[in-house]
Amino acid sequence: MASGFRNIAFKLIIPLAVMMSACIPDPLDVHGIPQLEQKIVVSSQLVPNFAVAVLLTKSVGALDASDDSDPQELLDQIIIDDAAARIEGNGASYTLQYIGNGVYATSGINLVIGQSYTLFVNSIEMGEVKATTTVKPLVRFADLETSIHISGRDTLADISYRINDPSGKNWYMMNAQRITQKNFEQRILNPWTTTKLLDDTGFEGGVKEDSFRMLFDEVKSGDTLAVMLSNIDQDYYNFMKIREDTRFGLASYLGEPINYPTNVEGGLGFFNLYVPDVRVFVLE
Numbered sequence: 001m002a003s004g005f006r007n008i009a010f011k012l013i014i015p016l017a018v019m020m021s022a023c024i025p026d027p028l029d030v031h032g033i034p035q036l037e038q039k040i041v042v043s044s045q046l047v048p049n050f051a052v053a054v055l056l057t058k059s060v061g062a063l064d065a066s067d068d069s070d071p072q073e074l075l076d077q078i079i080i081d082d083a084a085a086r087i088e089g090n091g092a093s094y095t096l097q098y099i100g101n102g103v104y105a106t107s108g109i110n111l112v113i114g115q116s117y118t119l120f121v122n123s124i125e126m127g128e129v130k131a132t133t134t135v136k137p138l139v140r141f142a143d144l145e146t147s148i149h150i151s152g153r154d155t156l157a158d159i160s161y162r163i164n165d166p167s168g169k170n171w172y173m174m175n176a177q178r179i180t181q182k183n184f185e186q187r188i189l190n191p192w193t194t195t196k197l198l199d200d201t202g203f204e205g206g207v208k209e210d211s212f213r214m215l216f217d218e219v220k221s222g223d224t225l226a227v228m229l230s231n232i233d234q235d236y237y238n239f240m241k242i243r244e245d246t247r248f249g250l251a252s253y254l255g256e257p258i259n260y261p262t263n264v265e266g267g268l269g270f271f272n273l274y275v276p277d278v279r280v281f282v283l284e
Helices: 002-017 071-078 184-189 234-246 250-254
Strands: 040-046 052-058 083-089 092-100 103-106 116-123 127-134 141-151 154-164 171-179 194-199 207-213 224-232 277-282
Touching: 040 116, 040 127, 052 071, 052 083, 052 092, 052 116, 083 103, 141 207, 141 224, 141 277, 154 171, 154 224, 171 234, 194 207, 194 234, 224 234
Parallel strands: none
Antiparallel strands: 040 052, 052 103, 083 092, 083 116, 092 103, 116 127, 141 154, 154 207, 171 194, 171 224, 224 277
């Protein structure tokens, strides 16, 4: 059972790590600045078979990391491995099992679209936090194609997509990255990924057809790409929009700036139960 959940975690942690770029700010040579209170940081991901993974870490400041920081070593210092975690909603309660690397997971959750679910975390060292989210409907790509784009010495991937937007106001997040079997775990913890945010202003209830280019990964014929579409809520869209506009990195996401939007009471980060439409392509 534990090994099965560990394999789930390695698959689920890819979208979680999307929020953690490898760009970490340079350390500042300053003294006498009081340390900010360390808080629990929550990240989560759900896949179509209703397995849920939650990543729990301790917040760190920009003074505690640098461009030379090893992502795995940093993660080892900040993971929370002493917590009890559960999700409650729609009259049921689900206990999350700790499966390593700060990841707590469970499967078989009977999620109902439009229902709210609350995550409860109780860490012996860090204390308690909770967060509530509402399940969003799954929105799938109506059409998706990938191609190779050569620009000077760079060989990049273009992604063309079409979305049939449901009625009502919606916000979307698309993630794309190259995946390999070699050094897979390291890739998960330290990915280069492209994120595109989209709201349905101008095509609400209609069709959106567009394209974007992967910027952080050079590709070649035969490479495997994973492209994900998630229907997210406005608060999380605003959270990701700030991160996109300011280009903060790993240390910033895990702890600073503390004025990022969050739905975690007493902590940082976001608890979400959105289901991504995941497509995998081999470039030709």
